[in-house]
Amino acid sequence: MSNLIREMVRSNLKKRYQAEQRFRLYGLASVGFGLLCLALLFADIIYKGAGAFRQTVVEVELYFDPEVLGLNIPVETDQIRSANFDGVIRLMLRERFPEVTTRADRRALYGLLSVNAVYDLQALVMANPKLIGQSRKIWLLADDDVDMYYKYGREGEQVGRLAEISRIWVEQLADDGVVKTQFNTGFFTNGDSRDPEISGVKGAVMGSFFTLIVTFIISFPIGVAAAIYMEEFAPKNKLTDFIEVNINNLAAVPSIIFGLLGLAVFINFFGVPRSVPLVGGLVLSLMTLPTVIISSRASITAVPPSIREAALGIGASKVQVVLHHVLPLAIPGMLTGAIIGMARALGETAPLLMIGMIAFIIDPPSSVLDPATTLPVQIYLWADSPERAFTERTSAAIMVLLAFLIVMNSLAVWLRRRLETRW
Amino acid sequence: MLGINKMAGENRTQESAEPLAPVNVPGPETINENYETVGSPLVDNPLVKCRNVNVHYGEKQAIFNVNIDIAKNEVIAMIGPSGCGKSTFLRCINRMNDTIDICRVKGDIELEGQDIYNRSVDAVELRARVGIVFQKPNPFPKSIYENVAYGPRIHGLVNRKSDLDDIVENSLKRAGLWDEVKDDLDSSGTGLSGGQQQRLCIARTIAVSPDIILMDEPCSALDPIATARIEQLIADLSKNYTIAIVTHSMQQAARVSSRTAYFHLGKLIEVGETEVIFTRPLHSLTEAYITGRFG
Known part of the structure; x- marks a missing residue:
């Protein structure tokens, strides 16, 4: 091979390697772009959705008053189904916040806890009828607006539609140390619902x-x-x-x-x-x-x-x-x-x-x-x-x-x- | 290998000193539609009898009017340049060409007097009687045992496991593979070397005791040592089996076969005793091929 040909091959070689390098970079950039999009998607979804795996609960002390429940002693199982657990919860809330007197405020107060809390109580008492006539500390599900406020609103984020007065109650309860967030098992064990706090997949x-x-x-x-x-x-x-x-x-x-x-x-x-x-x-x-x-x-x-x-x-x-x-x-x-x-x-x-x-x-x-x-x-x-x-x-x-x-x-x-x- | 070199050498010497000129040497110009094979294509009491065999691939004709007999317990080699139709012809004998949609076979091919293209003949049964070994070793991706046992099993030749074991052992012994694989019959057939795989394929073929074994360039994918083993095996098998082997190696044809058929552009040019073909070919095309002027 003459020197001239060798020289030509060598000069071409450089160009060829450059082209190869460019080609590799294009590929790398495409892959990088794809990964970036994927990362953004995941980050967005996780950022928005991670909160759903935690749920706010409120600890309350309930007295299962047979009178309020409308039960006779001895209790029959059938009666428990129609018992007034709502009344028990409301009574407890009224006692905790005695300053609330107006009808509208009371309605807001009752709204602090999930309307579905009564079913939890019902199930609890069905399993253990001896609770009637006794007091018990129980963690009850908070309403979804309370949940949103407790998880995000306290840091000043503008979320949801929880009324100003309810926010004060939540703060008071939080100061008492009876509000916490826990893992949201209901999300995996419940079906769909109109109430977000008990809806699941x-x-x-x-x-x-x-x-x-x-x-x-x-x-x-x-x-x-x-x-x-x-x-x-x-x-x-x-x-x-x-x-x-x-x-x-x-x-x-x-x-x-x-x-x-x-x-x-x-x-x-x-x-x-x-x-x-x-x-x-x-x-x-x-x-x-x-x-x-x-x-x-x-x-x-x-x-x-x-x-x-x-x-x-x-x-x-x-x-x-x-x-x-x-x-x-x-x-x-x-x-x-x-x-x-x-x-x-x-x-x-x-x-x-x-x-x-x-x-x-x-x-x-x-x-x-x-x-x-x-x-x-x-x-x-x-x-x-x-x-x-x-x-x-x-x-x-x-x-x-x-x-x-x-x-x-x-x-x-x-x-x-x-x-x-x-x- | 020495043998054929010597033969070819002799041939060339003869050619230069005194050109071969038998009485009826037909020249290449006579290779037309009505060409008749020279030499001795027919034998008495043939195992396979082929008459006027024509094969078409769609519009293209691949085999022209082939007449040849294959005698019992002989090894017949089919040689010829690439694309001359020798493999196509071989695959007619066990109807492997049936699997190619555009392929049509005309003429008579008889196995022990029975027309194999007759409607009453089942291709599946035929292929149990006419075994085939392919160019590239193609063991099933299963164990060595399963490879050999497959044929007897699908044809229902055995009822007991011990009989099947015997068949597998005997077949592997005949194929000269037993000593190498007897301890790991359960390992994959595809894990063997190329030569071993080809011997496994031969064992698989003889496991169903065919009347005739077709071999389609069985050594073309193998190294010389593996090739030598297969050739030795062919020599051993020829005691019990009839073998038709297609090869593009003239030396191989000379070493293993007793008769040789030379194909050229789809026509069967010459058939004769191997020794005669390689020393005193009748046809000028045969001579040109075996002396290496084309191929």
Whole structure:
């Protein structure tokens, strides 16, 4: 190689390395930008929603006066259900703040504690009827406005609509040391509610769970069977080309169309009850099916043809080739594809609105035939509510949804690692 | 290897001193639609009898009017330049070409007098009788035991586990792999070396006791030592099995086979005793190929 050529190569080399460097920087910048957006999203959600995992409670000393409760001694269980626990709480509040006399102020005073506190008391006394006629110190749930004020308002942040007079009472109670925040277990064990302090995501989580179960049970076997047939058995002709194109098109159809289809077919024609996870799962499986088929076909194609030839060469029938050799090698990819499709289904809201899963449902579903809502719909519902406490819960529900997604994706990775055969 | 070098050398000497000129040497110009194979393509009491075999891939014809017999317990080598159709022809014998949509096979191929392309013949059953070993070792991604046991199991050849164990052991012994793998039959077949994998594939094929074993360039992905082992194995197997081997190595054909068939552009040019083919080929194309003028 002459010196001239060497010199030319060397000068070019520098340029080439620079181009390489630039290219690498572009890539790095893109990744960085992506991560930054993700970090911002997470920071915003966590900042807004973290508070929802703490809840304000107030300690009160209650005297379970049989007279106020309207109970006769000995007490019968049936009576406890209709007992006037509200009266007990009100009496206690009046005694604690004797200076409050006007009707309006009293109403504000009673509003310090959650209206749902009576149910806690009822449950407590039902479990332990001996409490009647006794005094007991109990932590009761504060009203959501009090909760907001106690968590954020005391540092001067402008939150909520708690009246000036109520704020003074809260401060007095806080000075007594009977107000605290504790972990909000109710958020995970309660269904939805009009009262933010007792609303939780259990209903939505269970709804999402049942819906996804139905989606998986329907879309995975059908999708895999369709993919196997299309890939291994179907003749290659115009009809199969047409079907293939249409499956790809189906994957791009806006999801609300599937919702309308579900409404027309499953609910109006087949008479499946509305708002239930069963119909939600049916609709979402229609939506997931193309994804499952496409990813399953991709993983079938990825099985080396030499394995098929080997099995055929030894005299395996077509079905044996598929069941004994192709499927075991393709199943990890199929599962991954299915779970990615399911993750998309988990985040889907629009088609569920069409089939009534947006209804306000208090009780968490216990089967696929109980009315339910799902996490994204719950987020939508809460985001739409005016109370400040619901804003906080919206972000918290988003965190739960993301955690759900992360669990599903980790499951996909784990399954793939576990089932993968190396060769 | 020495043998064939010597033969080829002799051939060249002969050529330079006194060009081969048998009576009916057809030149390349005679290779037309109606070309008839020279040499001795047919034998008495053939195991496989092929008559007027034509193969098309869509519009393109890959095999033209091939007539050849394969005798029992012989090793027949099929040689020829790349793309000459030797593998395609081999794959007709166990109907592996059925799996290719655009491939059409015409003509008669009979195995022990039975037309294998007849409707009454099941391809699955046929492939149990006509085993095949492929170019690239392709063991299943399962254990060594499962690889060998697969064939007998799907064909329902055994009822008891101990019988299956025997078949696996015998097949591996015949394939010359038993001593190397007997202690870890449960380890993956894909973890073996290339040569071992190919012997495993041979064991898998002979586990169902086929009448004939087709080998499609079985050594082309292997190193010389592994190749030598496979060739030795072919020699051993030829005592019990009929073997048709496609190879692009003339030395290999010379070493392992008793008869050799030379294919050229989809036509069967010449068939004869291996020794004759490599020393006194009848056809000028055969001679050109074995002396290395093209290939």
